[in-house]
Amino acid sequence: MNRTLNEIHLPGRGTQRILKSIVLQSPLAGISDQIFRKLVRKWAPEALLFTEMVNANSLELGYGREKIKELSKEKGPVGVQLFDFRIKPMIEAAKRAEEAGAYLIDINMGCPVKKITKKGGGSGLLRDLDLAAEIISEISNAVKIPVTVKTRLGWCNKSYDPIGLALHLQDAGAQLLTFHGRTRQEGFSGKSNWVAIAEIKKRLSIPIIANGDISTLEDARKCLKITGADGVMIGRGSLGTPWFVGQIDSFLKSDKTFNEPTTKMRLEIALEHLESLLQSKGEHGLLIARKHLNWTCKDFEGSKEFRKDLLKANSSKKAISLIKEKIKTLD
Ligand SMILES: Cc1cc2nc3c(=O)[nH]c(=O)nc-3n(C[C@H](O)[C@H](O)[C@H](O)COP(=O)(O)O)c2cc1C
Structure with missing residues (x-):
């Protein structure tokens, strides 16, 4: 469990992992699907990426399996993040994810959504640390790949004890903690x-x-300096900017960074994202793509008006032609 510069070592239980990048892409529900990861991966070949959080019980009942499908075919490390409060489905889902090619299993102990916490999942586990420890320990015994936890500083200000929490999770067998x-x-x-x-x-x-x-x-560099942490994880900073994780990685590794994508590149990325979603989901892909298009098609002259027209497009054909037309004007 040493850190050498720009590497993170995770022993696993027989399956050692060495991360060659200290920049991680966070799990993002509704965002970090296989298509988003493929875009992020273009700029960040070595970074650890995550699936969206996956409900362990649903997975065992047969739902949400597309979230862990064909992980072994993806380039680079991808962790599967599970949430639930029931030990058995968590173990079974972890084994299934390992088989599917997960690089590691991450347990979600940070999600604040009421629907999840009131049953005891996500950050709800912070109210039952014995159960949290049991889940970590049981999953660690069931799989060979490392088991990690992503959490927050605590449940509420009254019970605030982040160091106690971290030590508890470490003692239970977690091999890496994201706070x-x-x-x-x-x-x-x-x-x-x-x-x-x-x-x-x-x-x-x-x-x-x-x-x-x-x-x-600069935030990334400052955060590493202040925290002394082994790595940083990026969430909202990469919404609409799938190059951001890779950009930080190269900045930290070499102090250099590639130029910000040009408007043309931004639009080409938006188009690729849209077309991939359409290919995977049919016309429904347009609805899913809208948020991404809204985030990516910005920071250029006339982008506000362009986004307005794009988001009004009621067919994928129309949306694609609007983006292609705009790209043509930039040639
Ligand atoms: C849209 C959205 C979806 C998220 N989904 C997840 C998730 O599935 N699992 C998780 O652990 N955290 C999730 N988070 C929390 C982020 O991973 C991250 O911890 C949080 O946004 C803080 O980091 P940031 O300031 O870099 O965004 C989500 C956050 C957002 C905004």
């Missing part, structure tokens, strides 16, 4: 508390990943 520097109670308000993550890092022997509010290259 979003907010409590469940804080949701997405205020700022991610990087100083609290630094305190955790000082006390733990397993790798710690810092997460929250990294939206520029």
